[in-house]
Amino acid sequence: MDAAAILRPLVDAxxxxxxxxxxxxxxxxxMGSPDADVVVRFASRRALRRLAWAPNELGFARAYVSGDVEIDGDLLDALTRLEALADPERGPGVRVGPDTTAAVVKAVLRLGALGPPPRPPAEEIRLSGRRHARGRDAKAVSHHYDVGNDFYALVLGPSMVYSCAYFEQEPSPDYxxxxxQCAKLDLVAHKLGLAPGMRLLDVGCGWGSFVIQAARRYGVTAVGVTLSEEQAAFARAAVASHGLADRVEIRVQDYRDVPDGSYDAIASIGMAEHVGLSQLDEYAAHLHTLLSPGGRLLNHAISRRPGPPGDPKGDKTSFIDRYVFPDGELHPLATVVDVLESAGFEVRDVESLREHYVDTLRAWVANLEQNWDQAVRLSSAGRARVWRLYMAGSALGFRSNRLGINQVLAVKPGPGGDSGFPRTRTGLLAPAGRPER
Incomplete structure (x- = not known):
């Protein structure tokens, strides 16, 4: 009997x-429709062994990253269909009962898939040491960001911005x-009220795109900090190429070690996800001390739905924790707002960009797939699969509202509680400086 016939009772169960x-x-x-747009291919029996030892998200991820399972077609569509099957409200639901367990055992025995657990792919990481200690945080950041600047350039495109874009129009060849991404950087600059002569801190500055745009278009002087040596090298070269070395400084530095306030504005774009719940109060308090009275903070971060946090030591079956963002923690929007206000900030504006992130992730996946062979040469086949799976899966999470993305704008009130804010949101979003186009 062929493998599909043996596996069919397991799939049905x-x-x-x-x-x-x-x-x-x-x-x-x-098995399944011969005309299906999506094909899931079990390339070897080892895929079953991975799933037998880890019958969860991690087992599937290991099988996919290693190449033991392949997916042809639109990966977001494939994950959407699988999720619909797994969700009892939208499909039959995944039934893990006695029948399923018996079917697994029978299939593994009949297909000769018994054996010890296969070695995890080389792209999997497990960190040691105290969670969110400076050294461990540096290793976590390095795992994700020091993949190679050329690899990121293929995925992100010329903007080199690794956070949610702001689509003022529907994505098209003309937009x-x-x-x-340029519109998103301008949006942040407008909310911060950037103007010539101001001093800006960019916490988690990535490849330097925001500090460069802020200095070039809005006339500020800026400091960008990152824990990634590769990002810093790229950002410094980009700063120099724009002739901004006298106005923009890039540091390899933990935000907790930034000593030289005060700043007129602080941007934290896609960085707070690396700050654990245990460190969130310190994060807000330190940024508050770095701002001058009347200074603004823009916190741009992914959020999770309300509810109790997961395992503070890390989800042992999480693909994201093992392969993508080790030690990353997402917080509900209400938690972030509460922490900022408890630190002395006044929250003035909150904006959700959730649908924008779906479009952003689709564009990144398209970039990766269009440049697949080169991406593999620059990293590894496993690393390219990690990025494809995590970006497509994240797009599904944002589309289904399991994940959110919010810009929270806060101010450190001045004397007598003065905020310095305009009276209307229209005034808030108007550029304070004179952008150079």
Missing amino acids: ALGTDLPLRVECWDGSS TLQDA
Whole structure:
């Protein structure tokens, strides 16, 4: 009997009999519609062994990253269909009961997939030491960001901005990711009220795109800090190429070690996700001390839905924690607002960009897939698969409202509680400086 016939009872027991995709096996057998747009391919029996030892998200991730499972077609569409099967409100639901367990055991035995757990792919990481200690945080950041600047350039495009873009128009050949990222940087600058002569701190500055745009278009002097040596090298070269070395400084420095306030404005764009719940109070308090009275903070961060936090030591079955953002922690929007106000900030504006992140991630996945062979040469096949899976999965999370992305604008009130803010939101979003185009 072929592999697909042996696996069919397992698939039926777990997902039901109406598959909206095609499953192919290492022996050439298959199940599901022959005309399906999405094909899930079990390239070897080892995929079953990975799933048998870790019958969860981590087992699937290991099988996909290692190449034991392949997915042809639109990955976001594939994950959407699989999620619909797994969600009892939208499909049959994944049924893990006695029938499923028996089907797993029978399939593994009949297909000769017994054996010790396969070694995890080289791209998997487990950190040691105290969570969110400076040294461990540096290793976590390095794991994610020191993949190679050329690799990131393929994925992010010429903007080199690794955070949610701001699509003022529908994505099209005439309105690209580059346009939307430029619009996002301008949006942050407007909310911060940047103007000539101001001093800006960019916490987690990445490849320097915001500090460069802030100095070039809005006339500020800026300091950008990152824990990634590769990002810093790229950012310094970019600063020099724009002739801004006298106005923009890039440091490899933990935000907790920034000593030289005061600043007129602080941007934290896609960095707070690396700050654990145990450190969030310190994060807000330190940024508050670095601002001058009347100074503004723009905190741009991914959020999770309200509810109790996960395991503070890390989810042992999480693909994201093992492969993408080790030690990353997402917080509900209400938690972030509460922490900022407890530190002495006044929160003045909150904006959700959730739908914008779906478009951003789709563009990044498209960039990766269009440059797949080069991405593999610059990193590894496993690393490219990690990025494809995590970006497509994240797009699904934002689209389904399991994840959010918010810009929280806060001020350190001046004497007598003065905020210095305009009376209207229209006034808030008007550029304070004179942008050079």
